[in-house]
Amino acid sequence: MAPKKNIVIVGGAGGAGLARALSPSLDASKHTLTLINDRAFYIHYPAMLRVNVTSDGHLEDRAWVPLDKIFAPGKVGKVKIGTVTKVVDGAVELESGETVPYDFLVLATGSKWEGFLDYPIDRSEAVKLVNSWRQKFANAGEVVIVGGGSVGIETAGEIADFYPSTTVHIVHAQPLLLNDTYPAKVRKAIASQLESKGVKLHLGDLVTEIPATESGTVVTKKGVRLSADLFIPARGPRPNTAYLKSFDPTILAESGGVKVHPTLQVPLANGKTNVFALGDIIEWNEQKMLFKTAAHTAVILPNLLSALNGGKPTKEYKTGAEPIIVTIGRKGGYGYLPFLWGISLGSWVSSTMKSKGLFIDKTRESFGY
Ligand SMILES: Cc1cc2nc3c(=O)[nH]c(=O)nc-3n(C[C@H](O)[C@H](O)[C@H](O)COP(=O)(O)OP(=O)(O)OC[C@H]3O[C@@H](n4cnc5c(N)ncnc54)[C@H](O)[C@@H]3O)c2cc1C
Structure with missing residues (x-):
């Protein structure tokens, strides 16, 4: 039996949306799916300015959403809480020292705010x-x-x-x-x-x-x-991409953003096509918005499924x-x-x-x- 294909998504905001959309199409006998996020909860930024200014309604109780229900019971996918400190060809390394192997990697580590x-x-x-x-x-x-x-x-x-x-x-x-x-x-x-x-x-x-x-x-x-x-x-903000410098500095633009093809694949210097990126970190001339992560997902999802089956990703992203x-x-x-x-x-x-x-x-x- 062929070894399972490992899919790793780093970043649990837009990345979580992709993970949820991808999971039902995967087969537990052929695939693993790991969503890695540094915190155990998603921060819903559109609510954060009110959260920061007032305790009225204690909105943080609802706008910081735990990542424990991303995958439906019995479906492919698990969430790992940890900070990715390094990416190498075929694996990501966590601060804890753990290494998680990947055949396909999606980078979605978003923005660093001050x-x-x-x-x-x-x-x-x-x-x-x-x-x-x-x-x-x-x-x-x-x-x-x-x-x-x-x-x-x-x-x-x-x-x-x-x-x-x-x-x-x-x-x-x-x-x-x-x-x-x-x-x-x-x-x-x-x-x-x-x-x-x-x-x-x-x-x-x-x-x-x-x-x-x-x-x-x-x-x-x-x-x-x-x-x-x-x-x-x-x-x-600045793009949250410092952990990528040692992986392949050619994929990082001057702004720190990750360069992508319109298929949202990352143009790696080694010629491989198994890394995708979405969300705020992509170097793309558009306003950085939450709803864009759904539009990026709509491109990556068919492209990743096609690549998993040995096909060529063809769907292209255009800013709407x-x-x-x-x-x-x-x-x-x-x-x-x-x-x-x-x-x-x-x-x-x-x-x-x-x-x-x-x-x-x-x-x-x-x-x-
Ligand atoms: C205050 C504020 C208000 C906003 N309001 C709106 C709005 O009203 N409408 C709108 O459309 N957009 C809004 N935005 C923009 C929107 O929040 C972003 O575009 C969106 O969050 C981008 O999603 P993302 O997944 O790319 O990144 P992020 O939301 O930044 O998520 C990245 C995730 O990756 C994790 N991560 C980062 N580094 C690592 C690592 N090394 N290892 C593991 N995990 C890591 C982070 O913890 C985070 O969970 C707002 C932004 C802010 C700051």
């Missing part, structure tokens, strides 16, 4: 971090958020909602919030909703160095003096439309769907779709809860 989004792996340590930030937000009279992308915008919205007497500033290098992916009318509408809640915007300006103490005074590039009890970095909904507290928000003439969603629709529930119920369902 500051209040840099959650420890251990759940009780992560709770401590969250509690300490909640205390900082409760005590702060003035907060400066550095970065006016969706993380900066949503953080400002949560603070304005839960601590309306706190003065919030956003400093953003571009002349409008977000980036050029989105039409100016969308970026302006979000700005005016924030301003109506008292948020002060410093657009086209820069804070070059955030005080290490988290509080203090900075002078922006334009010469504006800002004093804050709390500086919040919201400058965007770039919709967005940003929350501005529980009752506010703004959305844009780039279909037809471009559909804008005001506060009521955006908050009904996203701000109230933050997609937590749907996410739990997709993790087997």
Whole structure:
């Protein structure tokens, strides 16, 4: 009998979605499937800004979803909790010293965020971090958020909602919030909703160095003096790919992202085609969003199944439309769907779709809860 083919997926957010989708198509007599994640739970980032700002509803209890129900009973697949520190041809190595062999490998290790989004792996340590930030937000009279992308915008919205007497500033290098992916009318509408809640915007300006103490005074590039009890970095993440350097440095772009072919296979220097990548780590010109991981999965799934059966992967990934909904507290928000003439969603629709529930119920369902 032919030896079993081992499939290993590293990273349990988008990677978990792929694992769940792949498992029913596998045959226990022919395949093994191992999903490796460093923490025992999935962090649902769209809820994390509210989680960090307030204990209201203790959303972390539901938005940190355990990875123990990924695979249906009796189906192929197991979850291994551990940090991958190294990849070699045919195996991944864990911090514990364990080696897990693979015939096919999927890399889905996502993003490394800083500051209040840099959650420890251990759940009780992560709770401590969250509690300490909640205390900082409760005590702060003035907060400066550095970065006016969706993380900066949503953080400002949560603070304005839960601590309306706190003065919030956003400093953003571009002349409008977000980036050029989105039409100016969308970026302006979000700005005016924030301003109506008292948020002060410093657009086209820069804070070059955030005080290490988290509080203090900075002078922006334009010469504006800002004093804050709390500086919040919201400058965007780095790809979580340091563990790949010794494997094959040619697959890493300057940004740290993993280069991929449109089939989402990684172009290895040794010519092998058995490594795929998905999610935030791929070097691909698109906005990094959770729903993109499902679109990547829709490409990798048939390609991986085809490769498992000795075929050639043919399905290619193309970035689709770039919709967005940003929350501005529980009752506010703004959305844009780039279909037809471009559909804008005001506060009521955006908050009904996203701000109230933050997609937590749907996410739990997709993790087997
Ligand atoms: C605050 C915030 C709000 C957001 N809101 C939205 C939103 O509203 N809508 C939206 O579409 N997108 C949103 N995003 C973006 C979205 O969360 C990401 O695009 C998505 O999480 C990417 O999924 P991923 O699987 O690529 O990576 P990640 O979610 O980063 O998951 C990577 C996984 O790999 C694990 N891992 C990392 N390194 C290792 C290792 N060496 N060994 C083992 N495991 C490892 C991590 O623990 C993690 O579980 C938000 C992001 C943030 C930070």
